[in-house]
Amino acid sequence: MTEQRNPVVGISGLAESRPTLKDEAVSIVRRALMSGDMQPGKIYSANALASQLGVSNSPVREAMMALSEKGLLEVVRNRGFRVVEMSPDDQREVYDLRLLIEVTAVGRVADRGVSTEDGQRLAAMVDATLAAARPDNMIDYLERDQEFHLSMVQLLGNTRMTKIIENLRDQSRVSGSYHLAERGLLVASAAEHGPILAALLSGDRNLVESLMTEHLSYSLP
CATH class of the missing domain: 1.20.120.530 (GntR ligand-binding domain-like)
Incomplete structure (x- = not known):
């Protein structure tokens, strides 16, 4: 199954040298969720977001897993993370x-x-x-x-x-x-x-x- 690569408007790159890269990724993805740049129901690839941010995949995936544990994202097997749709x-x-x-x-x-x-x-x-x-x-x-x-x-x-x-x-x-x-x-x-x-x-x-x-x-x- 092909990987979803929806770009996220309004987020910019991270410096690889920052000591808390996961926390920085959490902050940036969270802001994108709150502002609507990442839209409810859409699936986003951690790898694609990492590439967009200019960092390795691991901290972005960890950040998105952390946000899924908070009920903001849902893990979609072999595809990425779906932004939760609130009924x-x-x-x-x-x-x-x-x-x-x-x-x-x-x-x-x-x-x-x-x-x-x-x-x-x-x-x-x-x-x-x-x-x-x-x-x-x-x-x-x-x-x-x-x-x-x-x-x-x-x-x-x-x-x-x-x-x-x-x-x-x-x-x-x-x-x-x-x-x-x-x-x-x-x-x-x-x-x-x-x-x-x-x-x-x-x-x-x-x-x-x-x-x-x-x-x-x-x-x-």
């Missing part, structure tokens, strides 16, 4: 889990309180995300958005919870976060970070959980 039911399941874990985590942060230094750091992220909210700047926008949300959760100091939330967020995004741009919702979504942060800093758990619940609805089909 509406799949997206609803991920959304429900995020309500249970991510919204609750942010509510707990509100209960604990946020230091002035952390509040200023989060405020800078709010501004950076809003500034990045342009359709021609999706990768930067998605990274700034992810940084803000995970930084709130990280204030609990629970590494396992943060990793679970990060993976759930990635699963919801691989289903088509780029549709936010197509629907003209990037700025509206980014603008909600300000009120979320204000509620967090005021220690109003009920309000921040309500705002987060509404905010996460952008991930629904």
Whole structure:
């Protein structure tokens, strides 16, 4: 059976001398998944991607295996890796889990309180995300958005919870976060970070959980 060689638009080569080549490959492939450069349902060859990136096959294959373990790719025997297609039911399941874990985590942060230094750091992220909210700047926008949300959760100091939330967020995004741009919702979504942060800093758990619940609805089909 012939190998699938769908090129991935928007990714560039890696330097072979970097010490964490697998991690770099994970980061690049993940960004391609989140931005829609690697499309749901399509099969991609690790060898072809390695050639496109200008590196050996092994770290790229290891990276794609790691992403398959996170539910973002599926191994297709003798062909490569298929980008997971999230059905509406799949997206609803991920959304429900995020309500249970991510919204609750942010509510707990509100209960604990946020230091002035952390509040200023989060405020800078709010501004950076809003500034990045342009359709021609999706990768930067998605990274700034992810940084803000995970930084709130990280204030609990629970590494396992943060990793679970990060993976759930990635699963919801691989289903088509780029549709936010197509629907003209990037700025509206980014603008909600300000009120979320204000509620967090005021220690109003009920309000921040309500705002987060509404905010996460952008991930629904």
